[in-house]
Amino acid sequence: MTLPQIIVDLMKLLFDLAVPSAICTMVLAGIALRQESGLSFQAGGHFQKWILWSVIFLTLPQIVSWLAAQGITLPPQGGSIGSPWVMSVETSFNNFVSGVVVTRLVPVLAAFFVLKAVLDAAQGQSPLASVVTAIFLLGASSTVQLMQSWNSGSQFAMTDMLGSIWNFLAGTILPEAAGIAVVGAILNYARHRPFMPLIGSGLAFLSVSALWKLVQAMVG
Numbered sequence: 001m002t003l004p005q006i007i008v009d010l011m012k013l014l015f016d017l018a019v020p021s022a023i024c025t026m027v028l029a030g031i032a033l034r035q036e037s038g039l040s041f042q043a044g045g046h047f048q049k050w051i052l053w054s055v056i057f058l059t060l061p062q063i064v065s066w067l068a069a070q071g072i073t074l075p076p077q078g079g080s081i082g083s084p085w086v087m088s089v090e091t092s093f094n095n096f097v098s099g100v101v102v103t104r105l106v107p108v109l110a111a112f113f114v115l116k117a118v119l120d121a122a123q124g125q126s127p128l129a130s131v132v133t134a135i136f137l138l139g140a141s142s143t144v145q146l147m148q149s150w151n152s153g154s155q156f157a158m159t160d161m162l163g164s165i166w167n168f169l170a171g172t173i174l175p176e177a178a179g180i181a182v183v184g185a186i187l188n189y190a191r192h193r194p195f196m197p198l199i200g201s202g203l204a205f206l207s208v209s210a211l212w213k214l215v216q217a218m219v220g
Contacts, residue, residue: 009086015061016081016090019144020097022057025050026140027106034113034133055161058147062157069155102141110134170209178205 029050033041041047056063081087113134117127136143150164151157181202188195 006083006086009081009083012081013086013090017093018057018060019148020094022054022144022147023097023141024101025053025057026144027101027109027137029054030133030137030140031109033136034116034130037129039129039132051165052162054144054147055158055165058144059151059157059161062151062153062155066155106137106140110137113137170212174205174208178202181205 029047032046032050036042036045036047081090111134113130117130117134120130121127146168147161147165150161152160154160179202181198185195185198185202188198
């Protein structure tokens with residue numbers, strides 16, 4: 001059965017808007033990160049959900065190809081949109097994400113969280129949570145571009161990308177966090193404040209990959 005042209009155009013619109021939608025969900029993930037404390041996140045919380053949606057959007061063609069391999073008939077992904085109205089929707093949304101969300105809204109949100117960090121410090125609380133959130137928001141667009149490079153192109157690209165995120169977290173982010181923890185421990189030692197918790201955190205950050213392999217070996 002031949003699908004109506006408007007349905008085909010809407011499917012093509014969905015594919016074309018996948019990357020801008022991933023940027024939007026990444027920004028929402030940054031906001032959710034601060035709501036969940038900024039330095040951590042809840043298991044199954046909104047931060048994880050928005051990250052998962054970003055991965056889904058970025059691997060949408062591969063997910064559709066998997067569905068097609070299961071026998072579900074879907075329209076082709078290539079080609080241009082035939083409806084001028086649908087094309088105008090695509091152009092407007094792309095312009096909104098690039099010209100409003102990325103260029104104007106994200107810097108304002110990041111500046112707000114920097115202000116929140118100053119207020120937290122003034123109240124004697126740690127400003128690090130708000131600073132981390134501001135950095136995450138400013139890097140949302142670059143993070144999406146990095147995630148696109150992790151797209152394996154296979155039918156299982158979504159799970160492959162999630163695995164790449166884990167490897168990047170364990171191999172790049174956590175060692176840097178361990179270095180920051182060691183610096184914080186040195187500063188606390190010089191100021192005669194508790195420093196052993198930061199030393200323990202640094203060791204834990206460096207041991208995450210080893211702990212995961214240990215768990216896998218115990219299960220196997």
